[in-house]
Every structure is written in C-alpha cells, then in structure tokens.
Amino acid sequence: MGDEPYGNVDRCLRALAGAAEGFGQKSVGGLNGEVYHVTSLADQGPGTLREACKKKDPLWIVFEVSGVIQLESYCRVSSYKTIDGRGQRVKLKGKGLQLKDCEHVIICNLEFEGGRGHDVDGIQLKPNTRHIWVDRCTLQDFDDGLIDITRRSTNITISRCHFLRHDKTMLIGADPNHVEDRCIQVTVHHCWFDGTRQRHPRVRFGKVHLYNNYTRDWGIYAVCASVEAQILSQCNIYEAGAKRTAFEYYTEKAADRHNPATGSIRSEGDTFLKGAIGEPRNQQAVFKPESFYPHWTLEPAGDALIKKICNIAGWQNCVLPPDTPVQ
Structure with missing residues (x-):
C-alpha cells in the first residue's frame, strides 16, 4: 500500500x-x-446542473462557471453521472443532491453549504443507491445531515471530504426497523471531521471501513456503532476537545430480532490525542476489508497524516484535466 x-x-x-x-x-x-x-x-433550465442530472443518458458534467447555485428543491441525480467540479468553484445552497434508485454516480470537488428544510441533507443517498463515490467536497451547515446513506444504499466511498459547522454529520443506516440496511457497505477515508458534533459516522447494520481520517473537537462522540453495525477504524486520528469519548455504542432492537443489540468496533493503529478515549468492542465480529477489495492507501496515524488531510480534504483549487483517453 502506498x-x-x-x-x-x-x-x-x-x-x-x-x-x-x-x-x-x-x-x-x-x-x-x-x-x-x-x-x-440558475436552478433549472438549459445549461444548468439540474438539467444535466435528470437526463437519462450517461454524462460527464463539467462547469464553465463558478459561483453559487441556489437550489429551491433537491437536485435529483440519475444513474451514470459524474458531477465534476474541478476547474471551477461551485457551491450548492438551499438544498442538496438527492441520489434515489440510481447507480454509478461520482461527485467531485463541490461545496455544499446552508441547506434548509425538513430532511434536507447535503447529499442524500436513499433508497437503492449503489456504486457511488464522493470525493473532495466541502460540506457544512445543513438542517439535517451532511451525508445520509440509508434504505439499502451500498457500495459507496466517501474520500477527501471536509465536514464543518454542523451537528449530525453522517448517518449510515436509517433506523432499527429497516433491517434491509444489513446490505450497506461504505468506506470513508482521508476525510476531515472538523469540530462537527456527532456522527462521524453513526452506523446501523452496515459494514463501514474508516481509515486515515482526522476527527477533532467533537461535541458528543466521534463514531457510533448501533444495532449490528460493524466498523473497522484503521489508522485514524481522534483529537478530543471538551468531550473525550471517541467510540460510542447505542443499544437498539432490530425489527426482526427478539433482543436489543449494539454494534462492534475494531480499532487498528488509531491515535487518540488530548485525552480521547476509544474503547473497541466485540472486535472479532467486525468484517475484514480484504475480503471485499484487495488494496487501499494507508499510512500511520501521526502528525504527517494530519497535515496531509488538512491539505487535501475538501474543495480544491485544481484545473479541469483534458478529456484524453484513460491509459
């Protein structure tokens, strides 16, 4: 691994x-x-993001303009779309992106800020959403979650994102009644959870691999394992502020089980700073990622990793590459 x-x-x-x-x-x-x-x-009409996202054919969506897109309703993204913000600085406000019954979506180098309304998330993945990659996005200040992954949504990677100015950051698994969320599989890596209060992430049922993330100054807990969750926390940095509990466990009863249960966390190579406490539980029950993918980038959890994450997480001032054949 490099x-x-x-x-x-x-x-x-x-x-x-x-x-x-x-x-x-x-x-x-x-x-x-x-x-x-x-x-x-504009929110809608010719040449807009919404117009592109609703088209049925595969599209690689790029931006010729920088600025704010004020969404009056969720912008629903259909299958086989790349929303590529490289080369511009585009911020989505008002509402967020909704991925519903779709597959194969890449979201790269966008900003999400100031989402308002009931159940308004920055990026909402539900139901039946799969094969998704969210990379290099900055997300802050929504009325609900920044990223929510629920209702049978799976095969998802969240990488190099910066989360700030928010409470309920990332929910994975809707509630104990949605037992079909046992299929959920999510990877979160090289992300910066920057003073957000909780849910980095909170997980029900699913398998979640967290590696090389930097979580600092949370308000309640860093990571929560609830009913049947399996979380591998690998070479992450947990830096406490006023609250020291990095790993939390909530007990809930799945709708098809007689007895309530919490989740499991295995910790490998994590670093706990400023009095942070991370107590793994039931580590043998946690999945092994090599059973699902052969390699991933990993480095020790130290000062060099903190510096790297702070530099690469979130929107980047980078150029839009040329559309030449992939080698």
Whole structure:
C-alpha cells in the first residue's frame, strides 16, 4: 500500500472512473457518456446542473462557471453521472443532491453549504443507491445531515471530504426497523471531521471501513456503532476537545430480532490525542476489508497524516484535466 491516495486521477478527465478505493471501487460515473457543460448558475433550465442530472443518458458534467447555485428543491441525480467540479468553484445552497434508485454516480470537488428544510441533507443517498463515490467536497451547515446513506444504499466511498459547522454529520443506516440496511457497505477515508458534533459516522447494520481520517473537537462522540453495525477504524486520528469519548455504542432492537443489540468496533493503529478515549468492542465480529477489495492507501496515524488531510480534504483549487483517453 502506498501513502498517497489518488495520485493519478487528475491526469485526464475520466481517470476518476473506477478509481475509488474501498466499497465504491466499481463506480464509473458518466465514463461512457458525452461531456455536458454547465453554463448557467440558475436552478433549472438549459445549461444548468439540474438539467444535466435528470437526463437519462450517461454524462460527464463539467462547469464553465463558478459561483453559487441556489437550489429551491433537491437536485435529483440519475444513474451514470459524474458531477465534476474541478476547474471551477461551485457551491450548492438551499438544498442538496438527492441520489434515489440510481447507480454509478461520482461527485467531485463541490461545496455544499446552508441547506434548509425538513430532511434536507447535503447529499442524500436513499433508497437503492449503489456504486457511488464522493470525493473532495466541502460540506457544512445543513438542517439535517451532511451525508445520509440509508434504505439499502451500498457500495459507496466517501474520500477527501471536509465536514464543518454542523451537528449530525453522517448517518449510515436509517433506523432499527429497516433491517434491509444489513446490505450497506461504505468506506470513508482521508476525510476531515472538523469540530462537527456527532456522527462521524453513526452506523446501523452496515459494514463501514474508516481509515486515515482526522476527527477533532467533537461535541458528543466521534463514531457510533448501533444495532449490528460493524466498523473497522484503521489508522485514524481522534483529537478530543471538551468531550473525550471517541467510540460510542447505542443499544437498539432490530425489527426482526427478539433482543436489543449494539454494534462492534475494531480499532487498528488509531491515535487518540488530548485525552480521547476509544474503547473497541466485540472486535472479532467486525468484517475484514480484504475480503471485499484487495488494496487501499494507508499510512500511520501521526502528525504527517494530519497535515496531509488538512491539505487535501475538501474543495480544491485544481484545473479541469483534458478529456484524453484513460491509459
């Protein structure tokens, strides 16, 4: 395993396709589609993001403009789309992106801020959403979650994202009644949870691989394992603020079980700073990621990793690569 994630994905436009580490590794986004140029920051109409996202054909969506897109309702993304914010600075406000009954979506290098309304998330994945990769996004200040993954959504990678100014950051698994969420598989790596209060993430039922993330100054807990969750926390940095509990366990009863249960966390190579306490539980019950994917970028949890994550997590001022053949 090397120590530099995604060193080659910016060499050409479509090199992102199929390049995700972890459970989202098969996501090809709009690899086989035309390039769609967003030329308007309007909420809807010709040349807008919404217009592109609702088209049925595969598309690689790029932006010719920078600025704020004020969404009056969720922007629903259909299958086989790449929303590629490289080369511009595009911020989505008001509402977020909704991935519903779709597959093969890549979301890269966008900002999400100021989502308002009941059940309004930055990126909402439900139901039956699979083969998704969210990379290099900055998300903050929504009325519900920043990223919610529920209702049989699976094979998802969240990487190099920056989360800040928020309470309920990332929910994986809807509630104890949705036992079909046992299928959920999510990888979260090289993300910066920057003073957000809780859910980094909170998990029910699913298998979640957390590695090389930096979580600091949480308000309640860092990571929560609830009913039947299996979490591998590998070479992450947990830096406490006022609250010291890094790993929390909530007991709930699955709808098809007689007895309530919590979840399991295995900790490998994690670093706990400023009095942070992470107590693993039932470690032998946690899945092994090598049973699902052959390799992933990993380095020790130390000062060098903190510096790297702070530099690479979130929206980046990078150029849009040329649309040349993927080598």
